[in-house]
Amino acid sequence: xxxxxxxxxxxxxxxxxxxxxxxxxxxxxxxxxxxxxxxxxxxxxxxxxxxxxxxxxxxxxxxxxxxxxxxxxxxxxxxxxxxxxxxxxxxxxxxxxxxxxxxxxxxxxxxxxxxxxxxxxxxxxxxxxxxxxxxxxxxxxxxxxxxxxxxxxxxxxxxxxxxxxxxxxxxxxxxxxxxxxxxxxxxxxxxxxxxxxxxxxxxxxxxxxxxxxxxxxxxxxxxxxxxxxxxxxxxxxxxxxxxxxxxxxxxxxxxxxxxxxxxxxxxxxxxxxxxxxxxxxxxx
Ligand code: 13P
Numbered sequence: 539x540x541x542x543x544x545x546x547x548x549x550x551x552x553x554x555x556x557x558x559x560x561x562x563x564x565x566x567x568x569x570x571x572x573x574x575x576x577x578x579x580x581x582x583x584x585x586x587x588x589x590x591x592x593x594x595x596x597x598x599x600x601x602x603x604x605x606x607x608x609x610x611x612x613x614x615x616x617x618x619x620x621x622x623x624x625x626x627x628x629x630x631x632x633x634x635x636x637x638x639x640x641x642x643x644x645x646x647x648x649x650x651x652x653x654x655x656x657x658x659x660x661x662x663x664x665x666x667x668x669x670x671x672x673x674x675x676x677x678x679x680x681x682x683x684x685x686x687x688x689x690x691x692x693x694x695x696x697x698x699x700x701x702x703x704x705x706x707x708x709x710x711x712x713x714x715x716x717x718x719x720x721x722x723x724x725x726x727x728x729x730x731x732x733x734x735x736x737x738x739x740x741x742x743x744x745x746x747x748x749x750x751x752x753x754x755x756x757x758x759x760x761x762x763x764x765x766x767x768x769x770x771x772x773x774x775x776x777x778x779x780x781x782x783x784x785x786x787x788x789x790x791x792x793x794x795x796x797x798x799x800x801x802x803x804x805x806x807x808x809x810x811x812x813x814x815x816x817x818x819x820x821x822x
Pocket of ligand 1: 561587619620719720722747748749751770772773774
């Protein structure tokens with residue numbers, strides 16, 4: 539069933555857990571994410587990033603996301619991730635998404651703020667919620683380099699600006715830079731836990747972690763207990779899919795059809811996401 543981002547985040551706060559937001563650009567990832575949410579009976583966010591639109595358009599995979607979310611027994615949010623234009627976010631809402639992130643983090647502050655306000659206004663017409671981003675996070679969901687910027691505190695989110703930004707835009711959650719990066723870590727992550735506490739207190743809204751792949755259990759738990767209630771996760775799940783496929787092809791070199799390969803990918807994602815869910819929702 540569909541629930542709102544606000545409801546999912548409230549569940550996270552009440553239960554001291556981080557709600558997983560999984561990018562599902564392929565059907566295998568989508569079905570795997572829903573199966574895991576149902577198996578563990580936890581709310582989860584299905585996300586489609588603008589950068590993944592060339593893989594599957596939001597009208598194609600997004601329609602499947604909305605339809606399967608509505609049909610599922612799990613509580614699911616369907617969310618536009620890293621929308622870089624109002625037009626893309628609107629395409630998501632038209633398909634039935636009930637939540638969106640506008641990412642203007644690379645724009646000058648006032649410009650980011652102005653377009654985020656537009657996103658909030660648009661979302662109201664669709665009864666949807668909005669996340670925005672302040673601060674700069676290295677790397678993206680397209681598998682491009684994330685080496686530069688690890689541990690560069692000049693890129694981290696400033697709590698005073700964050701408070702101003704949230705009160706002037708009315709966003710429901712704020713993605714902040716406090717030490718994670720998108721994609722694979724090529725150096726040890728350096729998380730600033732005190733900054734999370736400051737950001738949560740200053741903004742009054744749940745803090746979102748982007749670049750959720752590759753942290754240790756204690757790192758996730760420490761972030762959650764300080765106010766991170768949404769954890770965006772993609773790279774390791776998709777990496778697991780590829781590894782599952784490689785193993786399948788090595789074990790079954792005579793395979794000449796594609797369907798069993800997709801099953802191997804889905805099962806590998808389910809295994810990966812099961813471990814994540816156990817950790818984020820305290821399900822051990
Ligand atoms: P990772 O790909 O590093 O898990 O980050 C995902 C993300 O932040 C999506 O917005």
